[in-house]
Amino acid sequence: MSKEYLIERVEMDCPICDRIHSLEKRKRDTQGIVKGDLVDYMEIFYLCPVTHEEENEFVPASLMDENLLRARDAYRKSKGLLTSYEISEIRKFYEVTQSEFSNLLGWGDVTVTRYESKTIQDETYDNLMRMVRENPLFALQSLEKHKAKFSEKKFQKIRSKLAEVVAETGVQYLKIQEIYCVYLNYNHESDLNGYKVLDLDKLASVLGYFAHFVNNLYKVKLMKLLWYADVLHYKRHGKSITGLVYKHMTYGALPLGYDEIIHLPTVNVKEEILYDDISYRIVPNIDVNFSKFTLEELSTLELISSKFKDYSSRKIVEYMHQEKAYKETEPFHIISYTLAKELNDLH
Numbered sequence: 001m002s003k004e005y006l007i008e009r010v011e012m013d014c015p016i017c018d019r020i021h022s023l024e025k026r027k028r029d030t031q032g033i034v035k036g037d038l039v040d041y042m043e044i045f046y047l048c049p050v051t052h053e054e055e056n057e058f059v060p061a062s063l064m065d066e067n068l069l070r071a072r073d074a075y076r077k078s079k080g081l082l083t084s085y086e087i088s089e090i091r092k093f094y095e096v097t098q099s100e101f102s103n104l105l106g107w108g109d110v111t112v113t114r115y116e117s118k119t120i121q122d123e124t125y126d127n128l129m130r131m132v133r134e135n136p137l138f139a140l141q142s143l144e145k146h147k148a149k150f151s152e153k154k155f156q157k158i159r160s161k162l163a164e165v166v167a168e169t170g171v172q173y174l175k176i177q178e179i180y181c182v183y184l185n186y187n188h189e190s191d192l193n194g195y196k197v198l199d200l201d202k203l204a205s206v207l208g209y210f211a212h213f214v215n216n217l218y219k220v221k222l223m224k225l226l227w228y229a230d231v232l233h234y235k236r237h238g239k240s241i242t243g244l245v246y247k248h249m250t251y252g253a254l255p256l257g258y259d260e261i262i263h264l265p266t267v268n269v270k271e272e273i274l275y276d277d278i279s280y281r282i283v284p285n286i287d288v289n290f291s292k293f294t295l296e297e298l299s300t301l302e303l304i305s306s307k308f309k310d311y312s313s314r315k316i317v318e319y320m321h322q323e324k325a326y327k328e329t330e331p332f333h334i335i336s337y338t339l340a341k342e343l344n345d346l347h
Helices: 061-078 084-093 098-104 111-117 123-134 136-145 152-182 200-213 219-237 295-308 313-320
Strands: 004-014 019-034 037-047 246-249 252-255 267-274 277-284
Touching (some): 252 313
Antiparallel strands (some): 246 252
16 A cells, blocks of 8 residues: 655545545555556545545545646656646746647647646657757747747747747757767667666756855866766666766766766856866856755765865866776776776765
């Protein structure tokens, strides 16, 4: 039987007792069938703590719709589709309504409304929404293609917002495409990527984590922190956190695409003059979303940030040069995650 958790107590009319009293609003993990598949999802319900009847819980119609949406979103996740929340976040990012988002993509007025409330999109529609999320220029081109669906005033307002986003994030999008190109030959789990295919969302979260919790963070040091986090997690759990692939370079392990990954949206790069040379200081751009991490990943990241937070870039490079994985890998070759199982003491 799944565990139940109390959310809050609510004074309301109880349909079980037929009187007003304090009811317990609870949640629990449960299972349901969606499109013929069994899915795990969180169910919210009310429990009457005073009745002596065997049936002492109920779900109002509004909560039933929410529970069904969570079940459908669990199905979406299992099939690699955008959840209703993710669809909502895309259109909110571009500051458009549900009907405006539908029209921007050339769909019927209520298509996005249905996707955010009950209907599960097919893969073709899902891919179009992903394109809009990942490539603001595509969103702008789609708007102009379907200009006839908007009044001139509304079209110009939305176009202005999209053009602003393109100007702000266009370089970022191109950098992400470059990362994908670099990792084309590492699109399957292997000893080279720590048995995890590159996860850019997770990588962006890790960058944000280190930017928040490690002071005086510069590019060289950040690259070493990434390696230590990935290999320690691999040592503990058999998988890296990010799926990055690292090479033996002069200043230690360096991930492929190192120049591009610092353009991910969770961090900003500030150029500074340090000892008559240009250095790249890494600062946080947005708050860390801890829900992106498992408890095991958070434990790994906390240990690495605590261990190296006061290390200078030079000190962490010197520390890494003593690692067996680094010493036993030829210069400019990929560092095996298996070798990295023998790490220096990190406590």
